[in-house]
Amino acid sequence: MELILxxxxxxxxxxxxxxxxxTDIELNDTGLRQAHQLALSLKDYDxxxxxxxxxxxxxxxxxxxxxxxxxxxxxxxxxMEMDQGDFEGLSFQDLRTCEKDFLRRWIADPAIxxxxxxxxxxxxxxxxxxxIEDVIVQAENxxxxxxxxTIAAILCKIKCVDLSQFRNSCVETASKTxxxxxxxxxxxxxxxxxxxxxxxxx
Numbered sequence: 001m002e003l004i005l006x007x008x009x010x011x012x013x014x015x016x017x018x019x020x021x022x023t024d025i026e027l028n029d030t031g032l033r034q035a036h037q038l039a040l041s042l043k044d045y046d047x048x049x050x051x052x053x054x055x056x057x058x059x060x061x062x063x064x065x066x067x068x069x070x071x072x073x074x075x076x077x078x079x080m081e082m083d084q085g086d087f088e089g090l091s092f093q094d095l096r097t098c099e100k101d102f103l104r105r106w107i108a109d110p111a112i113x114x115x116x117x118x119x120x121x122x123x124x125x126x127x128x129x130x131x132i133e134d135v136i137v138q139a140e141n142x143x144x145x146x147x148x149x150t151i152a153a154i155l156c157k158i159k160c161v162d163l164s165q166f167r168n169s170c171v172e173t174a175s176k177t178x179x180x181x182x183x184x185x186x187x188x189x190x191x192x193x194x195x196x197x198x199x200x201x202x
Contacts, residue, residue: 003135003186004045004143005151005177006065008057009034014173017092020147021084021118026056034174034197035064041196042176043068048140051131053079053147061174062145078131081147085118111163121163125153132157136181151177158186 009031013020027035038061047069052062054075062073087095095103106113114120128150135142148170155169156162158179171177171192178190 001136001139001181002046002141003132003179003181004042004047004141005154005171005179006038006061006143006145007148007151007171007173007175008053008055008061008145009038009174011057013089019084019087019090019092019095020057021081021088021115022055023088024056027060031057031173032060032064035061037196037200038174038176039065039068040200042143045143046141047071047143049074049135049138049142050145051076051079051135051142052145053077053081053150055080055147058145058147062143065143065145076131078127079144079146079150082115082121082124082149083118084115086116087118109164110166121149121153121166124149125157125163128154129157136184155188158188 009027011020011025011031012028013025015028042065048071050062050066050071050073052059052073052075054077059075066073111122112120132154135144151171152166152169153163156166172194174197175192175194176190177188177192179186179188
C-alpha cells in the first residue's frame with residue numbers, strides 16, 4: 001500500500017512565524033492556492049481513503065485534494081498538531097528571546113520535554129501512530145493530511161529512529177511525502193516534495 005503524508009497549506013500564523021499548535025487557524029489565500037496545487041499534483045493517484053486532522057487548515061486541504069477523488073474523509077483527533085500550550089500564538093522571536101532555558105531543554109531532549117500546559121513529542125507520536133496503524137491495516141492506498149510535528153513523529157516511527165532526530169523529518173507547508181508499505185514495513189519514496197508549487201502556477 002501507499003501512504004501519502006501531506007502537510008496543510010499556509011496559514012496567517014505560518015506567514016507571521018507564530019506558534020500554531022492546536023489553535024484552529026484557517027488557510028490564508030496562499031494556503032488555499034497551495035491546497036489546489038497539491039490537489040492537481042495528486043489527481044491521478046489511486047487514493048482509496050483520506051484521513052485528516054480535524055483542525056481547519058488540514059481539513060480544508062484534504063477537501064481540496066478530495067475534489068478529484070470523492071472518497072470518504074475521516075477526521076482523526078490523533079492526527080492533530082502538538083498541543084503547544086502556553087506558547088500558542090507567540091512569535092518564534094518571542095520564544096527565542098523569552099524562553100531560552102526551555103529551548104535548551106527542548107533541544108537536548110525533544111522527545112519527553114513537555115510544552116508548558118501542552119504535550120511532549122512522544123505523546124504526539126503515540127497518539128498519531130495509533131491512527132496510522134489503523135490506516136496501514138486497511139492495506140489500501142491512503143492520504144493523510146496533518147501537521148509538521150505530527151508528520152515528523154510519524155516518519156521517525158517509520159524509519160525506526162529516535163525522536164531526538166525528528167528535525168531530519170520535518171516538512172514544509174503544502175508538501176507531500178510518500179511511503180510504500182510492504183508487509184507492514186515502510187520505505188520513504190518521496191520526502192517533503194513541493195515541486196507542484198512551481199509546476200501549477202495558478
